[in-house]
Amino acid sequence: MKRFLYALCALSFALPWSSAAFAEPVKIGFISPAAPPALAAMSDVLSGQLATRGLVRDRDFTFELRAAEGKPERLPALAKGLMDAHVAVILAFSYPAARAAKDVTSTIPIVIFGAGEPVETGFAASLSHPGGNVTGLSDLSSELSVKRLELLRIAVPGLKRVAMLWNADDLGMTSRYKAASAAALGMGIVITPLGVREPEDFSAAFAGMTGDMPDGILMVTDILTRLNRKKVYDFAAAHRVPAIYETEDFARDGGLMSYGPDSKEVLERTADLLAQILKGAKPSDLPFEQPTRFRFVINRKTADLGAIAVPDSLLERADEVIE
Secondary structure, three states: OHHHHHHHHHHHHHOOOOHHHOOOOEEEEEEEOOOHHHHHHHHHHHHHHHHOOOOOEOOOEEEEEEEOOOOHHHHHHHHHHHHHOOOOEEEEEOHHHHHHHHHHOOOOOEEEEOOOOOOOOOOOOOOOOOOOOEEEEOOOHHHHHHHHHHHHHHHOOOOOEEEEEEEOOOHHHHHHHHHHHHHHHHHOOEEEEEEEOOOOHHHHHHHHHHHOOOOEEEEOOOHHHHHOHHHHHHHHHHOOOOEEEOOHHHHHHOOOEEEEEOHHHHHHHHHHHHHHHHOOOOHHHOOOEOOOOEEEEEEHHHHHHOOOOOOHHHHHHOOEEEO
């Protein structure tokens, strides 16, 4: 009989996780500097992905959404609010959100994405062995920076100088700038650093570029640059300077072109990590993952409006050309 009971217990631990293990749905805290609609949209996509892994929203889990509405200084208080809500796991989008989450807990599992390189920013001991309560998706900053610069060089034969815009107050985005700057050195390209910290800084950045016009522009994506993206579009078009962005929504929104991880895959893999944690895995045992699918998008309408000639060889490389 004892052997039978031991076998039954072992079998119960081997069975897939089910909602029966909890008296009520567990809470997933989701924190981001974005606006509420954007955060809600991402949570809906994640819910769909979790459903394919056997976890149903409102039955097995709920989301506690905390959106800073473009004000990163609110993130520490929002992270504290998630603790007060007794969430089982925290999902953090962006470096500031990840930092705020990590600062309020060293025990609750945290899954991060869009937050830069986790080793460089101090979230993990290594990609393969995070060693703490944080896992997630790592940026491929160096590789992607090289690719973006290569695409700019095809767009501008003889490319020598590239102006780079990034949020200098965001450590995760600063790591992307450093990766691009290092990559540029090996390519014979000079980077003009234009770190911004607030909306007013964009005017100074544009003045600097006007005084010494670059051959191209590379903009790093965070909440500050996203909220001021139209200014960059307008400047690039007015001065006929090709610009490349990190995510395809920028190209769809009026930017010339973008190259970056497939957003669908990013959320798929984020959901997979969440599911593993909800089923009992520890973040310290889950290696940081890296994107494997990438999309290159060109907005031909933007090119035409800005009288920017896009070489056929570049159009042929695009995964999508927006007419």
